[in-house]
Amino acid sequence: MKRLAKVLAVLAAVLLAAFLIFRVPDTEPAAMRAKYGGPPSQFMTLGTGQVVHLRDEGPPDAPAIVLLHGSNSDLHTCQPWADRLTTRYRVIRFDQRGHGLTGPAADGDYSRPAFARDVGRVADKLGLKRFVLAGNSMGGGIALEFALAHSERLAGLGLVDAGGAPRLEKARGNIGFTIARTPGVARLMGQITPRSLVERSLRQSVSNQAIVTQAAVDRYWELLRYPGNRQATMQRFSIAQQPFAPAALARLKVPTLIIWGSEDGLIPLSSGRWLARHIAGSRLEALDGIGHLPMEEAPQRTVALLEEFLPGTAQAAR
Numbered sequence: 001m002k003r004l005a006k007v008l009a010v011l012a013a014v015l016l017a018a019f020l021i022f023r024v025p026d027t028e029p030a031a032m033r034a035k036y037g038g039p040p041s042q043f044m045t046l047g048t049g050q051v052v053h054l055r056d057e058g059p060p061d062a063p064a065i066v067l068l069h070g071s072n073s074d075l076h077t078c079q080p081w082a083d084r085l086t087t088r089y090r091v092i093r094f095d096q097r098g099h100g101l102t103g104p105a106a107d108g109d110y111s112r113p114a115f116a117r118d119v120g121r122v123a124d125k126l127g128l129k130r131f132v133l134a135g136n137s138m139g140g141g142i143a144l145e146f147a148l149a150h151s152e153r154l155a156g157l158g159l160v161d162a163g164g165a166p167r168l169e170k171a172r173g174n175i176g177f178t179i180a181r182t183p184g185v186a187r188l189m190g191q192i193t194p195r196s197l198v199e200r201s202l203r204q205s206v207s208n209q210a211i212v213t214q215a216a217v218d219r220y221w222e223l224l225r226y227p228g229n230r231q232a233t234m235q236r237f238s239i240a241q242q243p244f245a246p247a248a249l250a251r252l253k254v255p256t257l258i259i260w261g262s263e264d265g266l267i268p269l270s271s272g273r274w275l276a277r278h279i280a281g282s283r284l285e286a287l288d289g290i291g292h293l294p295m296e297e298a299p300q301r302t303v304a305l306l307e308e309f310l311p312g313t314a315q316a317a318r
Contacts, residue, residue, distance in 0.1 A: 070137025098232030134158025176201030
């Protein structure tokens with residue numbers, strides 16, 4: 001019995017040492033704000049007390065477009081679109097709850113309706129009565145959630161490799177999301193998050209590897225470790241996401257553009273085709289050789305599609 005106790009004590013000591021060696025601490029909020037929250041960033045407090053990292057650019061009286069980033073990303077992923085659109089449109093993007101410099105949700109709610117309510121709160125705070133809403137991946141699912149609840153506020157809807165459709169075929173996935181969905185291992189991710197894991201996850205998500213720069217990997221890695229974001233990720237992935245009901249989508253009366261990377265290994269193109277079938281009058285554009293982040297992988301092609309789609313919706317937003 002004494003020998004077993006000694007073995008267990010040694011094992012515990014080894015595990016503790018391994019944890020201390022491989023543990024990656026949270027980033028420092030002030031340093032992250034200085035690095036990723038400089039002008040034109042602003043920090044806006046919503047009525048719930050949630051402080052949101054936000055960028056509001058372009059002519060203030062121009063038609064407004066709100067852009068939503070995807071899971072474990074941040075507002076910087078929309079930079080290629082913002083660079084081109086802000087000459088003619090008011091472009092708003094923000095770090096969603098549990099992401100970027102916004103940090104964890106004040107109410108601890110990471111359901112899709114909670115994310116959608118934040119869209120409405122941000123729009124209200126900025127005085128947006130009607131606007132175009134576009135989102136990538138998780139952000140696309142949130143945009144669709146908002147559209148189904150508040151279609152009267154939307155002049156147009158953009159879905160970019162969006163969540164919310166059933167998975168009609170097996171996806172390749174990526175290592176980061178796989179770990180986040182594995183309960184026991186996910187707990188370790190709250191403390192042990194090597195940079196190499198983040199880089200591998202990003203590379204598995206895209207086809208255009210040129211966008212996986214050292215600066216991009218640093219940003220994903222550092223903002224994932226913003227205090228509370230790793231725990232928020234675990235909570236979010238523990239919630240089962242149900243696909244939208246076809247009957248609800250059939251009632252949607254908002255002009256909708258669907259953009260999809262044909263090489264998306266996270267949410268396959270078949271999901272985009274499913275959305276296009278069930279959203280009346282929607283337009284699907286599939287991009288050959290592009291993965292899960294079309295707005296970064298093919299910024300010129302995707303923003304051209306968006307600009308072609310916007311004139312009619314912009315007039316409605318105005």
